[in-house]
Amino acid sequence: MASIKEVAALAGVNRSTVSRIINGEGSFRSDTKRRVEEAMAQLDYRPSAIARSLAKSHSNMIGLMVTYYTGGFFGQMMNQVQLELDVQNKFLLTAQGHHSADGEKKAIEKFKDLRCDGFILHSRYLSDEELIALSKTKTPFVLLDRYIEEIKQQCVTFDHQKASALATSYLLERGHINIGCVTGPLGRVSSQVRLTGYKNAIAEKGIALNPDYLVEGDYELDSGYAAMAQLMSLEQKPTALFSTGEEMTRGIMKYCYEQQIRCPEDISIISYDSVNSCRGLYPQVTTLEFPISDMAHEAVLLLNAQLKAQSREQAQLSVSPRIQEGNSVINLT
Amino acid sequence: MASIKEVAALAGVNRSTVSRIINGEGSFRSDTKRRVEEAMAQLDYRPSAIARSLAKSHSNMIGLMVTYYTGGFFGQMMNQVQLELDVQNKFLLTAQGHHSADGEKKAIEKFKDLRCDGFILHSRYLSDEELIALSKTKTPFVLLDRYIEEIKQQCVTFDHQKASALATSYLLERGHINIGCVTGPLGRVSSQVRLTGYKNAIAEKGIALNPDYLVEGDYELDSGYAAMAQLMSLEQKPTALFSTGEEMTRGIMKYCYEQQIRCPEDISIISYDSVNSCRGLYPQVTTLEFPISDMAHEAVLLLNAQLKAQSREQAQLSVSPRIQEGNSVINLT
DNA sequence: GTGAAAGCGCTAACAA
DNA sequence: TTGTTAGCGCTTTCAC
Numbered sequence: 001m002a003s004i005k006e007v008a009a010l011a012g013v014n015r016s017t018v019s020r021i022i023n024g025e026g027s028f029r030s031d032t033k034r035r036v037e038e039a040m041a042q043l044d045y046r047p048s049a050i051a052r053s054l055a056k057s058h059s060n061m062i063g064l065m066v067t068y069y070t071g072g073f074f075g076q077m078m079n080q081v082q083l084e085l086d087v088q089n090k091f092l093l094t095a096q097g098h099h100s101a102d103g104e105k106k107a108i109e110k111f112k113d114l115r116c117d118g119f120i121l122h123s124r125y126l127s128d129e130e131l132i133a134l135s136k137t138k139t140p141f142v143l144l145d146r147y148i149e150e151i152k153q154q155c156v157t158f159d160h161q162k163a164s165a166l167a168t169s170y171l172l173e174r175g176h177i178n179i180g181c182v183t184g185p186l187g188r189v190s191s192q193v194r195l196t197g198y199k200n201a202i203a204e205k206g207i208a209l210n211p212d213y214l215v216e217g218d219y220e221l222d223s224g225y226a227a228m229a230q231l232m233s234l235e236q237k238p239t240a241l242f243s244t245g246e247e248m249t250r251g252i253m254k255y256c257y258e259q260q261i262r263c264p265e266d267i268s269i270i271s272y273d274s275v276n277s278c279r280g281l282y283p284q285v286t287t288l289e290f291p292i293s294d295m296a297h298e299a300v301l302l303l304n305a306q307l308k309a310q311s312r313e314q315a316q317l318s319v320s321p322r323i324q325e326g327n328s329v330i331n332l333t
Numbered sequence: 334m335a336s337i338k339e340v341a342a343l344a345g346v347n348r349s350t351v352s353r354i355i356n357g358e359g360s361f362r363s364d365t366k367r368r369v370e371e372a373m374a375q376l377d378y379r380p381s382a383i384a385r386s387l388a389k390s391h392s393n394m395i396g397l398m399v400t401y402y403t404g405g406f407f408g409q410m411m412n413q414v415q416l417e418l419d420v421q422n423k424f425l426l427t428a429q430g431h432h433s434a435d436g437e438k439k440a441i442e443k444f445k446d447l448r449c450d451g452f453i454l455h456s457r458y459l460s461d462e463e464l465i466a467l468s469k470t471k472t473p474f475v476l477l478d479r480y481i482e483e484i485k486q487q488c489v490t491f492d493h494q495k496a497s498a499l500a501t502s503y504l505l506e507r508g509h510i511n512i513g514c515v516t517g518p519l520g521r522v523s524s525q526v527r528l529t530g531y532k533n534a535i536a537e538k539g540i541a542l543n544p545d546y547l548v549e550g551d552y553e554l555d556s557g558y559a560a561m562a563q564l565m566s567l568e569q570k571p572t573a574l575f576s577t578g579e580e581m582t583r584g585i586m587k588y589c590y591e592q593q594i595r596c597p598e599d600i601s602i603i604s605y606d607s608v609n610s611c612r613g614l615y616p617q618v619t620t621l622e623f624p625i626s627d628m629a630h631e632a633v634l635l636l637n638a639q640l641k642a643q644s645r646e647q648a649q650l651s652v653s654p655r656i657q658e659g660n661s662v663i664n665l666t
Numbered sequence: 667g668t669g670a671a672a673g674c675g676c677t678a679a680c681a682a
Numbered sequence: 683t684t685g686t687t688a689g690c691g692c693t694t695t696c697a698c
Contacts, residue, residue, distance in 0.1 A: 001445070001448070001471075003690090003691055003692085004691060004692060005691075005692095013668075013669085014668065014669045014670075015669090015691090015692080015693090016668075016669065016670085016671095016692095016693075016694080017667085017668055017669075018692095019692065019693060019694085020667095020668085020693095022692095023693085026667075026668090027667070028667060028668080029667065029668090032667075032668080046442070046445055046446055047446070047691080047692070048387075048446070048448055048690095048691055048692070049446040049447045049448070050383055050386045050387055050392060050447060050448050050690095050691080050692090051387055051674090051690075051691035051692040051693090052691080052692055052693075053383045053674090053692090054381075054383055054384055054387055054673095054674045054675065054676085054690090054691080054692070054693090055673080055674055055691075055692040055693040055694080056674080056692085056693065056694090057674065057675095059383060068412070069408040069409075069411045069412040069415065070405065070408040070409060070412050070608075071405065071408060072403065072404065072405045072408065074408060075402040075403040075404060075405065075407060075408055076402075076403060078402045078427075079401070079402040079403050079429070082402065082427075082428075082429060091426065091443065091447060092426075092427070093424065093425075093426065094411075094415075094425065094427060095415075096412070096415060109379070110424065112334070112379055113379055113380070113381070113382040114382045114383060114424060115334070115381055115382070115383055138334075221612070221613055247613075250613035251613075253615060254613065254614075254615040254617075256615075257615035257616065258615065275403075279554070280554055280580075280583040280584075280587065281587075282586060282587040282589075282590035282591065283590070284587075336674090336675055336676085337675060337676060338675075338676095346684075346685085347684065347685050347686080348675090348676080348677095348685095349676095349677075349678080349684075349685070349686080349687095350683085350684060350685075352676065352677060352678090353677095353683095353684090355676095356677085359683075359684090360683070361683060361684080362683065362684090365683080365684080380675080380676075381674095381675055381676070383674095383675080383676090384674075384675035384676040384677090384690090385675080385676055385677075386676090386690090387674090387675080387676070387677090387689095387690045387691065387692090388675075388676040388677040388678080388689080388690055389676085389677060389678090389690080390690065390691095
């Protein structure tokens with residue numbers, strides 16, 4: 001690919017003139033401009049983003065780290081982030097955390113090697129301390145769906161506890177008392193928080209918690225299937241269910257189908273959903289939307305603000321929970 | 334971030350010595366090496382991939398272009414590609430074609446601006462001519478799921494026609510005669526090819542094609558739902574169905590559920606599936622696997638070969654179709 | 667309005 | 683085994 005040098009030579013001007021014309025800085029004789037533009041066209045010239053990065057000590061690249069690419073959830077985030085960066089003519093770099101602290105560390109290292117101007121991190125395995133330490137570094141970053149008090153101005157969060165309570169209340173308000181809850185791996189804080197929301201809503205109604213109704217899954221389809229089997233083997237079966245992950249819900253629905261358990265007649269279901277995946281279930285499951293696109297959007301705005309060293313309203317950075325009604329919940333009252 | 338200069342200064346050596354130590358080229362006094370390593374550690378030094386790219390006129394970046402990020406299909410590809418590039422310490426850059434020739438052009442432009450060493454393109458909208466023209470360029474690339482005779486050594490393909498015929502035959506062999514087919518947008522070659530496979534299989538059995546059984550969809554859930562409604566309104570309903578896309582199949586199943594059409598008792602279904610998404614349907618739908626991960630794997634190998642200017646066996650580059658049995662097909666014989 | 671020259675952080679001859 | 687020097691392709695002072 002042609003370099004600026006060749007363009008300059010062909011146009012009979014100095015490299016710096018070409019550079020100025022590319023960047024539209026200053027003014028030039030129209031004749032000069034024309035000659036340079038012709039030369040660029042003729043050589044099919046495109047400035048090297050790499051060389052430019054080096055010269056202006058910023059890369060125009062943003063790193064986006066997620067835990068895994070597959071499953072649709074990531075696609076939503078990435079799509080949103082890419083869309084906005086496209087407008088700003090920035091490059092998006094992605095990396096997977098691979099479900100481990102080490103993987104996340106490596107991903108960030110990669111971003112640093114490429115001198116990304118900023119990161120958006122969906123970090124699950126790095127400790128608060130590590131992230132706080134990272135924040136002392138000069139490269140700005142934003143945490144997606146994670147809250148750390150000390151760096152809260154870099155966090156875009158969703159109140160999972162409140163959201164889970166909302167979902168549970170939705171069932172309670174419709175007369176359900178015996179409500180099951182299928183959680184994610186309880187080793188993760190994010191799963192714990194959802195469970196807490198469920199517990200709170202139950203307690204608020206003065207209902208005693210039945211530990212049999214709590215089943216731990218791993219967010220995968222099979223675990224939902226197994227959880228449902230377990231719940232349906234109980235003597236006192238729940239009349240409703242809160243599933244904290246859409247894939248698990250698919251497993252739950254599959255079990256229902258196979259065992260001829262009717263939803264919502266025999267059991268009502270409400271489920272977390274981040275990618276509108278429950279829309280494809282039959283019956284259509286009522287969901288608690290995990291607004292990952294909105295959050296990704298906020299993350300980009302926030303990162304941009306950090307890059308420009310502006311400050312932004314804290315208020316907008318937490319997205320509110322919303323329920324999307326399907327027909328998987330029956331009203332018992 | 335510290336530069337090589339600072340490391341050199343701190344260690345009391347020349348920059349090139351540091352460079353050599355980083356790259357493990359040549360041999361050094363153990364004392365020198367130790368001092369340099371200490372300096373690097375102390376400054377938390379990481380070489381700039383950008384500066385390095387410039388110096389060694391190759392970037393270690395690979396561009397992956399897809400039509401869209403959402404939907405899971407892309408995640409599979411990306412995951413596979415990233416995994417392999419990680420091993421080789423290469424950077425992955427991604428871009429969306431946004432369902433237009435212009436979008437695809439822009440994506441490639443972006444890769445070029447960053448001086449990617451090679452591309453993997455899932456191109457749908459650029460013409461054969463444009464792609465052939467691109468192949469005259471110095472940057473090597475591989476076409477994913479697209480065949481162009483003139484540059485076939487750069488193509489990783491899947492025989493959709495054969496695959497579709499296989500799926501249709503699967504139904505025929507089980508005694509089905511009245512087989513519906515839900516296609517993608519017939520404006521796209523990729524949809525046409527699948528339809529041709531279906532037609533061929535039917536014709537081979539000496540069965541006349543019933544045009545009523547052909548319904549055009551757009552690969553989205555809703556279009557599957559609508560297609561099913563249309564097919565079920567026919568006087569002579571099909572006993573089986575070949576769906577050329579998993580999302581459409583979800584719509585089809587949803588319609589069945591709502592209308593109390595039993596699968597497979599009332600209708601048998603076989604479906605394309607690229608992301609194992611039909612596994613979550615109930616009943617579990619028999620699928621024709623679209624082996625996108627395998628293909629992505631092949632694409633990386635092929636691209637690597639091109640980068641090293643090696644040649645590879647053509648034979649491996651076409652992946653064979655495979656059927657994964659569920660319980661959505663009934664045997665009428 | 668344009669050119670000359672230095673510099674971004676690194677690598678790669680060529681010497682020593 | 684190590685240093686010197688030039689150069690990768692661009693931007694950015696500082697002159698003129």
